[in-house]
Amino acid sequence: MKRSAKDLFQIFGAFFKIGAFTFGGGYAMIPLIQKEAVEKHGWVSDDDILEILAIAESTPGPIAINSATFIGYRAAGIFGSVLATLGVVLPSFVIILTLSFVLQQFQELEAVRYAFAGIRAGVLALLCKSLWTLYKKSPKGWPAYVVMACSFVLTAFFDINVLFVIIGCAVFGLITSRYLERRAEK
Amino acid sequence: MSFLELFLTFFMIGAVTFGGGYAMLPMIQEQVLLRWGHIISPESLINFVAVSESTPGPFAINMATYIGSVVGGQEGGWLLSVFGSFCATMGVVLPSFVVILIVAKCYDKFRESRVIKGCMTGLKPAVVGLIGGAILSVVLTVFFPAGLTWAVFTQVDFYVSLVIFAVMLVLAFKKVHPILLICLSAVLGIAAGYLL
Numbered sequence: 001m002k003r004s005a006k007d008l009f010q011i012f013g014a015f016f017k018i019g020a021f022t023f024g025g026g027y028a029m030i031p032l033i034q035k036e037a038v039e040k041h042g043w044v045s046d047d048d049i050l051e052i053l054a055i056a057e058s059t060p061g062p063i064a065i066n067s068a069t070f071i072g073y074r075a076a077g078i079f080g081s082v083l084a085t086l087g088v089v090l091p092s093f094v095i096i097l098t099l100s101f102v103l104q105q106f107q108e109l110e111a112v113r114y115a116f117a118g119i120r121a122g123v124l125a126l127l128c129k130s131l132w133t134l135y136k137k138s139p140k141g142w143p144a145y146v147v148m149a150c151s152f153v154l155t156a157f158f159d160i161n162v163l164f165v166i167i168g169c170a171v172f173g174l175i176t177s178r179y180l181e182r183r184a185e186k
Numbered sequence: 187m188s189f190l191e192l193f194l195t196f197f198m199i200g201a202v203t204f205g206g207g208y209a210m211l212p213m214i215q216e217q218v219l220l221r222w223g224h225i226i227s228p229e230s231l232i233n234f235v236a237v238s239e240s241t242p243g244p245f246a247i248n249m250a251t252y253i254g255s256v257v258g259g260q261e262g263g264w265l266l267s268v269f270g271s272f273c274a275t276m277g278v279v280l281p282s283f284v285v286i287l288i289v290a291k292c293y294d295k296f297r298e299s300r301v302i303k304g305c306m307t308g309l310k311p312a313v314v315g316l317i318g319g320a321i322l323s324v325v326l327t328v329f330f331p332a333g334l335t336w337a338v339f340t341q342v343d344f345y346v347s348l349v350i351f352a353v354m355l356v357l358a359f360k361k362v363h364p365i366l367l368i369c370l371s372a373v374l375g376i377a378a379g380y381l382l
């Protein structure tokens with residue numbers, strides 16, 4: 001999987017573009033990833049994209065980073081994955097760093113405070129919409145509803161570390177899915 | 187010390203949150219307010235969710251960069267602020283990077299693994315419940331900034347937020363673009379602030 005410096009530069013450039021032009025991250029990036037990595041450079045195939053998505057969903061971390069690392073590795077090994085990941089991170093990093101300085105200068109202005117009071121209510125609406133989307137994509141059935149209810153109640157009303165809730169839910173999912181499989185086999 | 191803490195905190199967040207995007211919000215909210223609550227208020231965290239939504243790039247990276255720069259900036263000048271961002275962003279990226287490299291090597295084993303499939307049947311609904319919990323605390327910040335009191339129902343700010351929330355909820359479900367929605371919220375917020 002030896003590649004020239006030019007290939008590596010192309011990988012960095014493609015993922016820099018992906019990082020710079022997709023808003024919202026995650027699934028919003030898929031079309032651009034498809035265009036750059038499949039159509040333009042042929043690093044992976046369309047089927048690969050679907051599998052990368054499935055993997056990205058079942059591994060921790062942001063989907064954008066997961067797919068960049070995976071495609072970069074397929075295209076040019078370890079160096080490819082480093083450059084793809086750096087490329088996709090760099091635009092956000094620079095933009096947000098700049099904005100964070102600007103924001104700290106202006107956040108005491110009256111107009112900015114009013115604007116953000118409105119924006120916070122808008123963000124709440126966006127979060128509700130995203131909750132609904134996630135609920136539709138989540139598995140259904142009694143184990144899923146038990147997990148939803150428990151993780152909600154534990155984090156909302158008790159002072160329990162989110163980490164423990166996540167681990168507990170994974171273990172519960174593993175045990176119940178095994179149990180249901182066994183029962184289906186009998 | 188706070189730089190190592192930034193790195194480790196975001197490393198943990200990156201290592202245990204599945205699904206990307208808002209799935210990271212509950213963990214970020216908990217850890218950031220716990221560790222840096224004296225620097226970062228719940229309001230400014232939500233403000234930044236909006237900024238992060240209206241700028242390009244993954245949500246997790248945007249949040250890590252921002253929190254790193256605020257916490258680092260607290261230690262001194264802009265250079266430490268940049269270094270803080272760097273530590274937090276590296277932290278949140280590294281777990282995914284390593285895990286994906288391993289998966290890319292033993293891809294078929296990973297795909298067929300019943301253990302991973304089993305864990306996912308618990309993790310997917312868990313994200314729904316966790317975000318539900320995060321939303322509840324955002325509700326408190328937006329509607330009850332001074333705590334849970336009856337007095338809030340006599341304040342005009344409460345009703346302004348309620349109207350903006352209701353309008354934006356309808357627009358969100360009508361698939362209006364998030365950036366447009368955030369801009370509209372800002373305009374309504376400014377108009378209400380000066381007119382009422």
